[in-house]
Amino acid sequence: MGQVGILVPDLDEAIDLYGRAFGIEEWLCYHYDQEFMPWSRFGDEEGAFEMKLAMGGSNPQIELIQPLAGPSIYHEFTEQGRSGLHHLGVFVDSLDAAITLMEGSGYRVTQTARGYGQGGDGGFAYFDTDRDLGVVVEAIEIPATRRPATVRRTGGM
Helix, strand or coil: CCEEEEECCCHHHHHHHHHHHHCCCEEEEEEECCCCCCEEEECCEECCCEEEEEEECCCCEEEEEEEEECCCHHHHHHHCCCCEEEEEEEECCCHHHHHHHHHHCCCCEEEEEECCECCCCCEEEEECCHHHHCCEEEEEECCCCECCCEEEECCCC
16 A cells, blocks of 8 residues: 545645654645646546645655546545545556456446546546445556646644
C-alpha cells in the first residue's frame, strides 16, 4: 500500500490541516480534468469527472482530493455525507494486469482514467472493494514523467 486517499471539501484548508497533522511541509498540487486525463470512465460510461488534488509525504503518500465535477465515485461518497478516508492506493507496474487480477477476484472497476503523464502514459482504476474491506482500493500506474505540479507549502512550516 503506497497511498492513502482522503476526500476533503476544501483543498486549501486540508493542506494545512493534514500537513500539520502528518508533518508534511510540501504538497504537489494538480487540477485533473478532461484535458489532464484524456480518457476516463465512471462505471460503464465515458467519464467527465474533475478534481483538485494534492500529494505529499511518502510511505505512504497522502493524497487529498477535492471533487469538482461529476458524476464520480468521489461524488457518490460525499453524497452519502461522508468525507475523510476514501481509498488505499497500490502502485502497480501494469494497470491492465491489476484490472484483470481484481476483476478475476470479483471486484469490478468503478472509475478509471489514463493518460495523465507528460507522455500520455499513467493511469488509475478504483475497484468496488468498499463492501468487503470498508475502503476502496485503487491501482495506480505511475507515468514515466509527471506533468508539472504547483507546489504548495503547509502554512506555518
